Amino acid sequence: MSAPKILIQFDTDKSCSTFDAVVAVDSGVQHLLQYSNVNSENVVGLVHGAMFTRGPDQLKNTAIFVGGSNVADGEKLVAKIRETFFGPVRVSVMLDSNGANTTAAAAVLSAAKHVDLATCRAVVLGGTGPVGQRVARLILRQGGYVNLVSRNLERATATCWAINSQVEGGSERLQAIVSDSPSRLAACMQDANVVFACGAAGVTLLDEETLAASEQLLVAIDLNAVPPAGIAGIGVMDKAVQRGSRLDYGAIGVGGLKMKIHRAAIAAMFEKNDRVFDAEEILAVGLELLK
Amino acid sequence: MSAPKILIQFDTDKSCSTFDAVVAVDSGVQHLLQYSNVNSENVVGLVHGAMFTRGPDQLKNTAIFVGGSNVADGEKLVAKIRETFFGPVRVSVMLDSNGANTTAAAAVLSAAKHVDLATCRAVVLGGTGPVGQRVARLILRQGGYVNLVSRNLERATATCWAINSQVEGGSERLQAIVSDSPSRLAACMQDANVVFACGAAGVTLLDEETLAASEQLLVAIDLNAVPPAGIAGIGVMDKAVQRGSRLDYGAIGVGGLKMKIHRAAIAAMFEKNDRVFDAEEILAVGLELLK
Amino acid sequence: MSAPKILIQFDTDKSCSTFDAVVAVDSGVQHLLQYSNVNSENVVGLVHGAMFTRGPDQLKNTAIFVGGSNVADGEKLVAKIRETFFGPVRVSVMLDSNGANTTAAAAVLSAAKHVDLATCRAVVLGGTGPVGQRVARLILRQGGYVNLVSRNLERATATCWAINSQVEGGSERLQAIVSDSPSRLAACMQDANVVFACGAAGVTLLDEETLAASEQLLVAIDLNAVPPAGIAGIGVMDKAVQRGSRLDYGAIGVGGLKMKIHRAAIAAMFEKNDRVFDAEEILAVGLELLK
Numbered sequence: 001m002s003a004p005k006i007l008i009q010f011d012t013d014k015s016c017s018t019f020d021a022v023v024a025v026d027s028g029v030q031h032l033l034q035y036s037n038v039n040s041e042n043v044v045g046l047v048h049g050a051m052f053t054r055g056p057d058q059l060k061n062t063a064i065f066v067g068g069s070n071v072a073d074g075e076k077l078v079a080k081i082r083e084t085f086f087g088p089v090r091v092s093v094m095l096d097s098n099g100a101n102t103t104a105a106a107a108v109l110s111a112a113k114h115v116d117l118a119t120c121r122a123v124v125l126g127g128t129g130p131v132g133q134r135v136a137r138l139i140l141r142q143g144g145y146v147n148l149v150s151r152n153l154e155r156a157t158a159t160c161w162a163i164n165s166q167v168e169g170g171s172e173r174l175q176a177i178v179s180d181s182p183s184r185l186a187a188c189m190q191d192a193n194v195v196f197a198c199g200a201a202g203v204t205l206l207d208e209e210t211l212a213a214s215e216q217l218l219v220a221i222d223l224n225a226v227p228p229a230g231i232a233g234i235g236v237m238d239k240a241v242q243r244g245s246r247l248d249y250g251a252i253g254v255g256g257l258k259m260k261i262h263r264a265a266i267a268a269m270f271e272k273n274d275r276v277f278d279a280e281e282i283l284a285v286g287l288e289l290l291k
Numbered sequence: 292m293s294a295p296k297i298l299i300q301f302d303t304d305k306s307c308s309t310f311d312a313v314v315a316v317d318s319g320v321q322h323l324l325q326y327s328n329v330n331s332e333n334v335v336g337l338v339h340g341a342m343f344t345r346g347p348d349q350l351k352n353t354a355i356f357v358g359g360s361n362v363a364d365g366e367k368l369v370a371k372i373r374e375t376f377f378g379p380v381r382v383s384v385m386l387d388s389n390g391a392n393t394t395a396a397a398a399v400l401s402a403a404k405h406v407d408l409a410t411c412r413a414v415v416l417g418g419t420g421p422v423g424q425r426v427a428r429l430i431l432r433q434g435g436y437v438n439l440v441s442r443n444l445e446r447a448t449a450t451c452w453a454i455n456s457q458v459e460g461g462s463e464r465l466q467a468i469v470s471d472s473p474s475r476l477a478a479c480m481q482d483a484n485v486v487f488a489c490g491a492a493g494v495t496l497l498d499e500e501t502l503a504a505s506e507q508l509l510v511a512i513d514l515n516a517v518p519p520a521g522i523a524g525i526g527v528m529d530k531a532v533q534r535g536s537r538l539d540y541g542a543i544g545v546g547g548l549k550m551k552i553h554r555a556a557i558a559a560m561f562e563k564n565d566r567v568f569d570a571e572e573i574l575a576v577g578l579e580l581l582k
Numbered sequence: 583m584s585a586p587k588i589l590i591q592f593d594t595d596k597s598c599s600t601f602d603a604v605v606a607v608d609s610g611v612q613h614l615l616q617y618s619n620v621n622s623e624n625v626v627g628l629v630h631g632a633m634f635t636r637g638p639d640q641l642k643n644t645a646i647f648v649g650g651s652n653v654a655d656g657e658k659l660v661a662k663i664r665e666t667f668f669g670p671v672r673v674s675v676m677l678d679s680n681g682a683n684t685t686a687a688a689a690v691l692s693a694a695k696h697v698d699l700a701t702c703r704a705v706v707l708g709g710t711g712p713v714g715q716r717v718a719r720l721i722l723r724q725g726g727y728v729n730l731v732s733r734n735l736e737r738a739t740a741t742c743w744a745i746n747s748q749v750e751g752g753s754e755r756l757q758a759i760v761s762d763s764p765s766r767l768a769a770c771m772q773d774a775n776v777v778f779a780c781g782a783a784g785v786t787l788l789d790e791e792t793l794a795a796s797e798q799l800l801v802a803i804d805l806n807a808v809p810p811a812g813i814a815g816i817g818v819m820d821k822a823v824q825r826g827s828r829l830d831y832g833a834i835g836v837g838g839l840k841m842k843i844h845r846a847a848i849a850a851m852f853e854k855n856d857r858v859f860d861a862e863e864i865l866a867v868g869l870e871l872l873k
Contacts, residue, residue, distance in 0.1 A: 004607050008600055015326055015333065018299055018340030022353060025295050025322045026345070031607045031614065032322065035597055042597065049600030053841075054608070062604060259344075306617055306624065309590055309631030313644060316586050316613045317636070323613065550635075 003058040004030040005270050008050055010038040012068030012077060012097065020067045020096070023259065027266035039073070040080035047084040050091050060273040063092040065266065071097040071130035082276065092269035094277035096262065097130070104134035104198075105283040106258035107221050108142075109290060110249050111194045113240070114219045117142035121216075123192040125149045125179070125206060125230065126199025128159045131223060134279040135196050137163050140170040141280060147188050149177045149205075182210065189214040197222040197230030208232040217246050225251035261286040294349040295321040296561050299341055301329040303359030303368060303388065311358045311387070314550065318557035330364065331371035338375040341382050351564040354383040356557065362388040362421035373567065383560035385568035387553065388421070395425035395489075396574040397549035398512050399433075400581060401540050402485045404531070405510045408433035412507075414483040416440045416470070416497060416521065417490025419450045422514060425570040426487050428454050431461040432571060438479045440496075444469045473501065480505040488513040488521030499523040508537050516542035552577040585640040586612040587852050590632055592620040594650030594659060594679065602649045602678070605841065609848035621655065622662035629666040632673050642855040645674045647848065653679040653712035664858065674851035676859035678844065679712070686716035686780075687865040688840035689803050690724075691872060692831050693776045695822070696801045699724035703798075705774040707731045707761070707788060707812065708781025710741045713805060716861040717778050719745050722752040723862060729770050731759045731787075764792065771796040779804040779812030790814040799828050807833035843868040 007029040009016050016034040024032050035046060050062050064081060066074045074097030081093055096102050108117065122139050126132045127148035136146045140163065148163075150156035156176035164171040177188045185206070189195065193216050199205050201224055211220065211232060222238075224230035229250075235241070239253030265277050265285045275281065298320040300307050307325040315323050326337060341353050355372060357365045365388030372384055387393050399408065413430050417423045418439035427437045431454065439454075441447035447467035455462040468479050476497070480486065484507050490496050492515055502511065502523060513529075515521035520541075526532070530544030556568050556576045566572070589611040591598055598616040606614050617628060632644050646663060648656045656679030663675055678684050690699065704721050708714045709730035718728045722745065730745075732738035738758035746753040759770050767788070771777065775798050781787045783806055793802065793814060804820075806812035811832075817823070821835030847859050847867045857863065 006604055006607055015329075015337060016324075018324060018326075018337045019344055020340070021324050022297055022340060022344035025297055032324070033598075033600060033603050033614070033616065034324065035600075038597075046597060046600045049602070049604060053601055053604035306620075306628060307615075309615060309617075309628045310635055311631070312615050313588055313631060313635035316588055323615070325615065 003054060003061040006031045006033060006062045007266065007269075008033045008046070008062070008064045009035065010043065010046070010064060010066050010077060010081075011036045012038060012066075012070055012073040017067050019099075020065060023262050024065065024266055027263040028270075029266065038077060040076050043077060043080055044084050047081050051085065051089045056088065056273075059089075059091060060270055062273075063094070063266075063269040066093065066095045066097065068097050071100045073097065078276075078278070088274070090274050092273060092275040092277070094265055094269055094282070096265075096282075099258070099262075100130040100134055101277070101279045101282045102258045102262040102265070103223060103254070104131050104138060104279055105261050105286045106254045107131075107135055107196055107198075107223055107249075108138045108283060109257060109261070109286045110221055110240075110254050111196070111219045112287075113290070114247055115194050117144050120144040120194050121192050123147045123149060123177075123189055123195040125195065125197045128152070128155045129198055129200065132196070132198035133159055133163065135198055136174065137167060138279055138283050140167045140174055145173045147175050147177045147192070149179050149185065149188065151179050153178045179205070182207075186210045186213055189217070191216060193217060194219040195221070195231065197224060199224065199230050201226040202228070204228050204230060204232055206231045219247050219249070221249040221254065223251050223254065257286070260289055264289055294345060294352040297322045297324060297353045298557065298560075299324045299337070299353070299355045300326065301334065301337070301355060301357050301368060301372075302327045303329060303357075303361055303364040308358050310390075311356060314553050315356065315557055318554040319561075320557065329368060331367050334368060334371055335375050338372050342376065342380045347379065347564075350380075350382060351561055353564075354385070354557075354560040357384065357386045357388065359388050362391045364388065369567075369569070379565070381565050383564060383566040383568070385556055385560055385573075387556075387573075390549070390553075391421040391425055392568070392570045392573045393549045393553040393556070394514060394545070395422050395429060395570055396552050396577045397545045398422070398426055398487055398489075398514055398540075399429045399574060400548060400552070400577045401512055401531075401545050402487070402510045403578075404581070405538055406485050408435050411435040411485050412483050414438045414440060414480055414486040416486065416488045419443070419446045420489055420491065423487070423489035424450055424454060426489055427465065428458060429570055429574050431458045431465055436464045438466050438468045438483065440468045440470050440476065440479065442470050470496070473498075477501050477504060480508070483508060485510040486512070486522065488515060490515065490521050492517040493519070495519050495521060495523055497522045510538050510540070512540040512545065514542050514545065548577070551580055555580055585636060585643040588613045588615060588644045589848065589851075590615045590628070590644070590646045591617065592625065592628070592646060592648050592659060592663075593618045594620060594648075594652055594655040599649050601681075602647060605844050606647065606848055609845040610852075611848065620659060622658050625659060625662055626666050629663050633667065633671045638670065638855075641671075641673060642852055644855075645676070645848075645851040648675065648677045648679065650679050653682045655679065660858075660860070670856070672856050674855060674857040674859070676847055676851055676864070678847075678864075681840070681844075682712040682716055683859070683861045683864045684840045684844040684847070685805060685836070686713050686720060686861055687843050687868045688836045689713075689717055689778055689780075689805055689831075690720045690865060691839060691843070691868045692803055692836050693778070693801045695872070696829055697776050699726050702726040702776050703774050705729045705731060705771055705777040707777065707779045710734070710737045711780055711782070714778070714780035715741055715745060717780055718756065719749060720861055720865050722749045722756055727755045729757050729759045729774070731761050731767065731770065733761050735760045761787070764789075768792050768795060771799070774799060776801040777803070777813065779806060781806065781812055783808040784810070786810050786812060786814055788813045801829050801831070803831040803836065805833050805836065839868070842871055846871055
């Protein structure tokens with residue numbers, strides 16, 4: 001008989017996300033254990049409890065979800081958790097702080113319905129943030145080309161270095177772009193067939209004129225849910241809305257797929273006891289869903 | 292297929308009430324998510340997680356319970372929660388801080404078994420506290436008359452103003468009474484056919500002599516569970532105990548009905564996604580139970 | 583119909599043990615309510631919520647588990663919880679802070695497979711710690727003899743006094759031994775047929791030479807899971823490993839039985855509403871398992 005599915009929610013914030021909790025329940029989790037204020041200092045004993053309570057055949061029915069508003073904190077926490085495991089005594093782990101991984105996967109998959117990721121030419125606006133970084137990384141890993149745009153050259157360059165260290169052969173297909181002049185951004189948009197806006201709320205990263213002049217563009221995805229739009233003219237509810245030769249997606253338009261990926265990734269954790277779900281694995285879950 | 296019933300327990304205290312938690316489980320809740328130290332500053336994100344995780348057809352399977360020892364804090368929290376919802380994107384909410392709503396409803400319903408609420412003449416002792424205020428409001432809303440008694444004139448008057456602002460036509464049927472002289476209280480008891488003691492523990496609000504002289508009295512309900520009794524001579528276990536022409540109820544005598552109302556109100560939250568259960572709605576749930 | 587089984591986990595630490603939580607789920611608990619930072623100051627209201635929410639026939643479906651890293655804190659908490667109950671209005675309670683009770687029971691039961699507890703002659707190394715004290719007490723209660731060994735005479739004597747006050751006739755069969763000279767320890771081991779190492783991690787309490795010279799020894803149980811071994815030469819995975827005329831157990835070798843006892847004790851809490859599971863009752867659960 002199968003042991004009940006237990007998900008241990010580690011949240012780096014003061015309160016556990018109710019969002020992540022409800023999605024966990026809707027993914028088939030039978031017992032959700034919520035822990036807030038978790039960090040790499042206090043997590044070790046909590047991980048031991050997950051490791052040493054079930055036999056090898058049942059260990060896959062325990063899993064760990066890492067969430068919270070700060071993605072860097074979540075990454076540190078996952079690193080510590082993985083370091084705590086030893087040998088086969090481990091449980092599956094998923095990182096989705098601030099929804100960054102599921103959002104990035106859903107955005108990339110939305111684009112993949114219309115362009116070939118293996119050859120696409122993407123512009124990632126707000127590319128130094130957690131979602132932007134992941135979108136860039138995912139496209140590079142699929143073989144595509146990325147111009148990573150930021151207002152700050154130093155941050156853009158550092159982000160590209162970090163991504164290149166993670167993706168073999170990435171450096172030849174990834175370029176840092178500073179968005180300080182409209183003409184520079186327009187030049188960079190000239191060749192793109194897909195653009196993602198992954199910036200902070202409240203900033204329009206691409207104006208109507210530049211967008212209209214980007215003639216190769218097939219897909220524009222704006223992940224900003226709060227007005228003003230990150231890409232001028234895209235509505236938050238847009239879901240493959242045709243505008244000229246372009247298909248537009250807004251944050252909520254991508255949201256349905258994001259939720260499906262989130263649920264499927266949690267369910268997939270319980271298939272084996274040794275899986276790690278970061279951006280790439282979550283994208284793979286999404287690719288399975290779209291088959 | 293129906294999504295599992297999730298109740299999110301927001302408690303304004305440092306620890307979530309175990310009482311509210313057990314009742315939730317006994318009301319058919321499948322997953323209880325407990326959050327302590329919740330206030331109007333930190334609740335918004337938690338409410339968003341309840342709003343944005345399930346589609347319109349499943350949203351009714353998520354609900355929010357607000358509890359804790361301080362009723363005013365609970366009221367503020369419910370106000371903030373309702374303000375956070377928008378349009379149809381909302382979940383049902385129930386307020387029962389300190390058990391005030393279910394207790395008031397159970398007390399009023401116990402009286403309703405023997406007197407007609409629409410014409411009754413009630414005295415509410417300890418009328419400025421959270422339970423007393425609710426008992427007064429509920430009777431006024433049903434059409435009855437209320438003398439609201441307090442040791443403090445200013446507080447009594449302020450409470451009556453507040454209640455009048457909530458109940459149309461209430462001002463003609465609600466009067467503030469100060470209990471500083473025995474004769475004044477006796478005069479007020481003269482016409483009453485039902486009396487409720489809703490004061491703090493440790494204070495007898497009605498002595499035996501005054502009680503005996505209240506000749507019209509059909510029902511006396513003492514919600515004080517700790518000796519001395521709030522109404523002299525009433526036992527905590529009394530449940531429609533006949534004494535002369537009067538039927539007496541003690542706190543535990545009312546408690547069974549209170550529990551039934553509490554459970555039924557939680558279950559009722561999951562019928563629709565937009566219900567709010569404050570005193571009136573909880574009384575309505577109780578009236579259904581007694582049908 | 584039976585009410586769902588609710589286990590209320592009170593943990594004296596800042597975070598609830600995930601270990602205890604997973605074991606609870608695997609024991610058939612349907613709803614686990616987790617409370618951290620619980621102490622004898624803040625527990626009363628939480629216990630009331632467990633007492634006053636279900637009728638006499640369903641009260642056995644609510645139970646309380648006390649855990650945390652500090653056994654003394656757990657003992658204080660259990661005392662306060664039991665003091666809060668009154669008459670038949672109570673729920674079952676289990677104490678297993680730091681796993682001390684289930685570990686002690688599993689160690690004693692492992693020995694009981696090979697020696698008769700009623701006549702055995704045991705040496706308990708690290709006998710003043712929470713597990714050591716319990717092992718000594720359990721053996722005394724079964725009729726056996728115990729030499730309780732510590733590096734500190736004062737602590738050893740105080741511990742023996744405390745145990746004697748709990749076990750009738752114990753004083754004649756319990757002796758405090760100081761381990762400050764090898765010859766003294768060797769003399770004490772001379773007559774022993776079972777030895778338990780219950781000390782802190784990182785200290786070898788019995789060297790190879792003394793062990794080899796302990797000719798009557800039938801069973802050696804080392805509860806230390808971290809190298810170096812508490813008893814030289816015993817492996818952490820040992821489970822009745824024969825070495826000469828001796829059978830050896832290491833911490834993990836005892837662990838499987840410990841887990842079974844832990845689960846069975848939690849399940850047993852839900853049989854009645856008035857049970858208390860401290861070391862003796864948990865040992866009794868284990869004895870049932872081995873029948």
